[in-house]
Amino acid sequence: MSHWQLAAELPAAACEAFADLDRVFALEGEWIAGDQMSKVLRVEIAGRRYYVKQYWGAGKGLRRWLGRPRVKAEWQNLRLFAQWGIPTAPVVAWGLERRFGSFVRGALITAELAGTEDLAALARNHDPRLQQHDWLDKVSRQLAEATRRMHLHGFAHNDLKWRNLLVDQSGELYLIDCPTGSFWWGPLLDYRIIKDLACLDKVAKYHLSSTRRMRFYLQYRGRQRLSANDKRRVRKILAFFAGRE
Numbered sequence: 001m002s003h004w005q006l007a008a009e010l011p012a013a014a015c016e017a018f019a020d021l022d023r024v025f026a027l028e029g030e031w032i033a034g035d036q037m038s039k040v041l042r043v044e045i046a047g048r049r050y051y052v053k054q055y056w057g058a059g060k061g062l063r064r065w066l067g068r069p070r071v072k073a074e075w076q077n078l079r080l081f082a083q084w085g086i087p088t089a090p091v092v093a094w095g096l097e098r099r100f101g102s103f104v105r106g107a108l109i110t111a112e113l114a115g116t117e118d119l120a121a122l123a124r125n126h127d128p129r130l131q132q133h134d135w136l137d138k139v140s141r142q143l144a145e146a147t148r149r150m151h152l153h154g155f156a157h158n159d160l161k162w163r164n165l166l167v168d169q170s171g172e173l174y175l176i177d178c179p180t181g182s183f184w185w186g187p188l189l190d191y192r193i194i195k196d197l198a199c200l201d202k203v204a205k206y207h208l209s210s211t212r213r214m215r216f217y218l219q220y221r222g223r224q225r226l227s228a229n230d231k232r233r234v235r236k237i238l239a240f241f242a243g244r245e
Helices: 012-017 021-025 071-083 119-124 134-153 186-207 208-223 228-237
Strands: 002-006 028-036 038-045 048-055 089-097 104-112 163-166 173-176
Touching: 012 038, 012 228, 021 089, 021 104, 038 228, 048 071, 071 089, 071 104, 119 163, 134 173, 134 186, 134 208, 173 208, 186 208, 186 228
Parallel strands: none
Antiparallel strands: 002 089, 028 038, 038 048, 048 104, 089 104, 163 173
8 A cells, every 4th residue: 555645835847756655766866865774865846956865664662563653753754843843954854654554665755945054054064154143143043943833832852963854045034954862751751852952962062062051041941041941951951861971
């Protein structure tokens, strides 16, 4: 059984190129990334570029046989971001194929966000914008709001790293690549929230001042000062990756 869907606003040329899974898996393009269960290609159709993620593995561990395949989790999560008003890459085609109930293959296609770079690349290249107060404050506020919205919905990204944060030339922020994000509750949600924030700080501590990092946390909390609970959480965030780097 195969399920494949195209976004309503997709141009005709792209509709033809992405018509079904057979055509999607026959696409050739620029290789971007890959692992044992998937690969990412960048293709150009009628002057517009798209990222094509092809999966032939459902996921690691129990996900190979139980639960949502990784590709389904990713397209559902990106569509949730859009519903919650969190800017992300537009999902233009998605679906998967099963045989006798088992995952065979799947794909997710997103439209390119033109003129964007990921924050990890900016950090590696020592981009001067990371030292500009106004630019940093704009990006920080967007990231704080997007992260807060996810967490208020009981959702954790689980891979909230700088490489999964894109910014365009005007400083608009986009969240991408979220195949392991999920809903949590109680202490499990608290742990995942700390992990998300620790992932962000893992790079930030090398490129941003302590004052700037604390300002981000206050923006995330919507506060002017830290409460006693905030101070305990901040200590957990700072200690999360201790001894693991």
